Amino acid sequence: MIQLAKSENVETVDSDSVETVDKADHPVASGPGTPSPRVLAIANQKGGVGKTTTTVNLATAMAATHKKALIIDLDPQGNASTGLGIERSARHLTTYDLLLGEATLEDAIQPTIVPGLSVVPSSVDLSGAELELIDLEEREFRLAAAVRRAQLHFDYVLIDCPPALGLLTLNALCAADAVLVPLQCEYYALEGLSHLVRTIDRVKRAFNPSLEIQGVVLTMYDRRNNLSDMVAADVREHFGDKVYRTVIPRNVRVSEAPSHGKPVLVYDWRCAGSQAYIHLAREMLRRERKAVA
Numbered sequence: 001m002i003q004l005a006k007s008e009n010v011e012t013v014d015s016d017s018v019e020t021v022d023k024a025d026h027p028v029a030s031g032p033g034t035p036s037p038r039v040l041a042i043a044n045q046k047g048g049v050g051k052t053t054t055t056v057n058l059a060t061a062m063a064a065t066h067k068k069a070l071i072i073d074l075d076p077q078g079n080a081s082t083g084l085g086i087e088r089s090a091r092h093l094t095t096y097d098l099l100l101g102e103a104t105l106e107d108a109i110q111p112t113i114v115p116g117l118s119v120v121p122s123s124v125d126l127s128g129a130e131l132e133l134i135d136l137e138e139r140e141f142r143l144a145a146a147v148r149r150a151q152l153h154f155d156y157v158l159i160d161c162p163p164a165l166g167l168l169t170l171n172a173l174c175a176a177d178a179v180l181v182p183l184q185c186e187y188y189a190l191e192g193l194s195h196l197v198r199t200i201d202r203v204k205r206a207f208n209p210s211l212e213i214q215g216v217v218l219t220m221y222d223r224r225n226n227l228s229d230m231v232a233a234d235v236r237e238h239f240g241d242k243v244y245r246t247v248i249p250r251n252v253r254v255s256e257a258p259s260h261g262k263p264v265l266v267y268d269w270r271c272a273g274s275q276a277y278i279h280l281a282r283e284m285l286r287r288e289r290k291a292v293a
């Protein structure tokens with residue numbers, strides 16, 4: 001069995017009608033009294049575990065159920081921006097400008113092909129931001145301040161984190177209400193998870209007392225592979241109810257969609273991957289409603 005060290009402080013812790021929309025359909029500014037959106041960081045320091053795929057498709061599924069969503073692309077690779085069809089030449093104001101205080105969140109927001117879903121794109125400049133931020137005041141809170149200052153007409157803000165636990169991810173964890181952890185169903189999945197949990201714990205103590213793990217979502221599940229089941233069972237043993245019942249299957253349509261600049265829900269909403277993200281969004285919204293009640 002694959003085990004997380006027990007001694008470690010582990011917390012048990014209808015989209016086919018998509019059309020091009022213009023910015024007028026994505027109002028961001030509003031008067032006082034706008035309720036704050038719920039901010040989720042999608043984080044795991046391992047690369048290739050499904051963070052970006054989950055961010056893009058969960059947000060798309062939310063938008064399809066009339067929850068307005070904003071994705072903040074905090075990875076210099078800009079895969080979320082690319083996967084949403086935002087050309088590099090169209091990324092005028094980016095998360096880099098936001099963190100450096102050169103743009104407001106409202107100004108950096110762009111519409112996407114999905115009605116109700118907007119994005120703040122990233123650019124390669126962001127890879128230098130960690131160094132540039134070091135000497136700035138409140139370097140951990142640059143993103144939190146930008147989100148707090150903005151008047152946003154969104155229900156959810158999803159932050160797509162880079163595959164590292166550096167200053168960029170730290171900014172996401174300080175800006176977030178909660179963390180969603182995608183976990184790939186493979187042998188080394190649990191390696192590093194305890195490190196992530198400890199980091200979240202430290203951020204909670206030092207910077208953001210209300211931060212919590214919102215959930216763990218198992219990705220790229222392969223039902224022909226016993227290992228997927230073993231990993232899933234192990235993760236459920238450690239994280240209990242935090243683990244979503246919905247599991248995202250490995251599905252080729254999911255991996256094809258980004259090269260078309262579309263969420264898989266737009267590319268092929270009937271495929272198993274799309275259906276799983278619709279279920280995940282439903283389960284998440286149900287869980288969130290329960291948490292509030």
Ligand SMILES: Nc1ncnc2c1ncn2[C@@H]1O[C@H](COP(=O)(O)OP(=O)(O)O)[C@@H](O)[C@H]1O
Pocket residue numbers: 046047048049050051052053054079163219220221248249250251252254255256258273
């Ligand atoms: N459910 C899935 N089925 C098949 N391929 C997937 C699935 N989820 C993600 N992928 C592919 O795996 C790769 C890594 O996913 P990605 O979301 O970019 O991970 P991360 O953001 O954690 O680095 C991408 O090529 C993506 O298209």
Ligand SMILES: [Mg+2]
Pocket residue numbers: 051052053075079160161162
């Ligand atoms: Mg990514």
